[in-house]
Amino acid sequence: MDCTLEDIYNSKRIVKEYAIYHNICPKCRERLKLITYYEPKCEHFGYPASEEMSELRCDCGWNDGID
Ligand SMILES: [Zn+2]
Numbered sequence: 001m002d003c004t005l006e007d008i009y010n011s012k013r014i015v016k017e018y019a020i021y022h023n024i025c026p027k028c029r030e031r032l033k034l035i036t037y038y039e040p041k042c043e044h045f046g047y048p049a050s051e052e053m054s055e056l057r058c059d060c061g062w063n064d065g066i067d
Contacts (some may be wrong), residue, residue, distance in 0.1 A: 010013045020032070025058035027062045030058055034056055036054040
């Protein structure tokens with residue numbers, strides 16, 4: 001099979017998007033967990049501020065920041 005680096009990159013990206021869409025880990029195919037947490041931000045007019053962040057994580061160590 002003749003396959004370029006770009007093909008590999010594109011298929012990996014598609015697999016990742018498909019897996020995330022279906023809440024499946026692209027690495028081990030376990031179910032992903034959506035973790036929501038608050039990122040502290042600098043104080044805003046004297047009040048503490050935070051930003052809601054969420055990320056997909058798996059028990060195998062995979063998260064949606066990893067490519
Ligand atoms: Zn996993």
